[in-house]
Amino acid sequence: MASGAGIKRLPIEALGPGTINYFVVGIIIAKQNPRKIQSRVGSAEERGVCSFTIRDSPYDFINVNCWGSLHFIETEMENYNIGDVVEISNARVTHRKPDQDEKFSPTVTSPCQLTVSENQNSLKLYGGDDCSAFEPLLNHTTKPPTDFYTLADIHSNGSSMRGESVNLLAVVRDIGPIRTIKTKDGRSIICRDITIMDQTSSGLPVQLWNAATAHRADSWEPRNTVLFLVDMRVEWNAFKRGMVASDGLRTIITENPDTSEAMMLRAFARTAPVKPSAILEQLANTIPDPGSIRQVMTVQQVFDRTSINYAEAANTEDKQFTALIYCLVTHLDLDGTSRITATRCSRCQLPIDGICINLECPVGSGAEIAAPDTIFDVRMRLTDHTGSLENCRLIGTAAERVLNCTVNEFLAMKDDSRTALKWCLLMERCAARIMVLRPSSEQRRPLVSVLACSVANPVEVAAHIPIF
Structure with missing residues (x-):
């Protein structure tokens, strides 16, 4: 009193x-x-x-x-x-x-x-x-709970939003350590980098310059702590190849707001893919008919489109795109020592090494017992007259279509049968339909998923291959 x-x-x-x-x-x-x-x-x-x-x-x-x-x-x-x-x-x-x-x-x-x-x-x-x-x-927002931009809005409209203050609703994905930075005038200030995500984007880097907030982030839990961030400044960051948000004098961050939007976001985040390779796989599964991909590109054009200069100038997010490239398959190791398959939990489909450790999954939590799934996970190199795309992933049902066999049928094959299967595509001129995920701060090179690949008709190649 x-x-x-x-x-x-x-x-x-x-x-x-x-x-x-x-x-x-x-x-x-x-x-x-x-x-x-x-x-x-x-x-x-x-x-x-x-x-x-x-x-x-x-x-x-x-x-x-x-x-x-x-x-x-x-x-x-x-x-x-x-x-x-x-x-x-x-x-x-x-x-x-x-x-x-x-x-x-x-x-x-x-x-x-x-x-x-x-x-x-x-x-x-x-x-x-x-x-x-x-x-x-502490769980009541200071702005209306629906007054926020999605992270996709920030990425896609970045060129017109630079320097603006925006409200965001997102869940914590990663939390970096507290760093001490010396300013030009000799002061020591602290900074903490975190990454946030929502249903529309796998990540947006956030810089916390407020000491109280940076220390409070020690109690935040990745994939569980939801933040309503008011008046965050958004800018383009050349090093991170994209938009970055940072707090300022006007910022208020509400932890785990008591809103339906926050509850739905938390439920989504607990099982959402966050690794670039998992995100690419999820995106690839959204294309039921690879034959609908008809935009022809060269390997160099793929690299150009994933470059930082293209991304900075683009008015759309363009984090992923599809392309049809006419190329040689210059690496496809089906009968050697390369990994060909991967093991997934049959319920949550997350990669596992022995047992599922995802506590949100019935199998990982111990509520159910189920045998894991084995799927194709093959690496390819695609080469044309402009360059090569290394480590292209051929996975799951797409691999079964391309190789014309199931993973169990492949595992039962003898080495000579696997070798014959390899040479059906290796060093052949093929039409490859791919999905590309642009580089990010976590992944410095583009990720490529092969959705379809078959030997191309020479007439078709001559009519469509771009020549510079």
């Missing part, structure tokens, strides 16, 4: 300029990094400010600015973190100026803002019996 006679507790919605003899209690939902403020001329003392946002109901939240000596701000403010319930008494209440203040602080529902200073001693951790009642407020 707040001390002092005549001081009464007020809700955030009741605060207005000139309010006195009050205290307010709220949970911190966002906190900015402490900032050094240029001192007045002639003053030897360095001053600082630390801002945070508190909430006391699903509908009311307000920004708080704490001023004091730089030492006070950098040390005392470390005692207050996201998720802490605080008590603020007799802070100065002023109208906020949306055009000015919201450039440097989160958008809030209150028309006012609170200012406390070091010598007021008006901020402390709250010790009331109702402290736990504030915790559910």
Whole structure:
């Protein structure tokens, strides 16, 4: 409880300029990094400010600015973190100026803002019996729960959204370590890279520059923690070959928002493929008729289309595309030492080594017993007059169509039969229909899945092969 006679507790919605003899209690939902403020001329003392946002109901939240000596701000403010319930008494209440203040602080529902200073001693951790009642407020979004872009929107409209602030709903996919970076002026700041995903995209890199958020990410769980990210800045990153989001002074991140959209996303993320090879396989399975692929390309044109310059200039996501290439099959090891098959769980279809370890799968959780599936997983090299596509994957039912046998029939073959099967395609001029997945920060070269491959008619090749 707040001390002092005549001081009464007020809700955030009741605060207005000139309010006195009050205290307010709220949970911190966002906190900015402490900032050094240029001192007045002639003053030897360095001053600082630390801002945070508190909430006391699903509908009311307000920004708080704490001023004091730089030492006070950098040390005392470390005692207050996201998720802490605080008590603020007799802070100065002023109208906020949306055009000015919201450039440097989160958008809030209150028309006012609170200012406390070091010598007021008006901020402390709250010790009331109702402290736990504030915790559910951490799961309420600060913008309407449907007011967000999908990650596919960010990738596909990147050229027109650079520098914009957007809201995102996504699940954590990967969490990197905290890094310390030296700035040009000698300061040490921390940064943490994470990757988020949703139903429309396997990943968007996110840079967390906010120290409180970066440390809080220690408690996030890949494929389980859903984030509603408000006012994230999106930019093109040449090194990562795509769009990247980063937090800023206006950002508020709500963990595991209590919305139906978040629940559906979490359910999706628990079994969604995240490795580029698994994503490519899933995409390849969406094309029931490879014969419908008729866009002829050379190997060089495939590389050109996956290049960083093409991706930066493109107005569409174009993360994957299909092509028909006329080429020689210059590598197809069906009778040597190369791996030909892979083992999958028969229920969740994830690769396994002995047993399924996917706890979301009935087999992996132990609820069911089922024999694993064995499928083709063959590597090919496709070569034309412009270059070669290495390590093209020929998998599953596509491999059975191309090789004209099931995986069990192949495994029962003798070596001479496998050799004869190999030479039906090896060093032959073929028509190969492929799906290509562009490189990413995780995969520095394009991934290629062969959907169909057969010996081509020479007349067909002469009529369609691109010649430079």
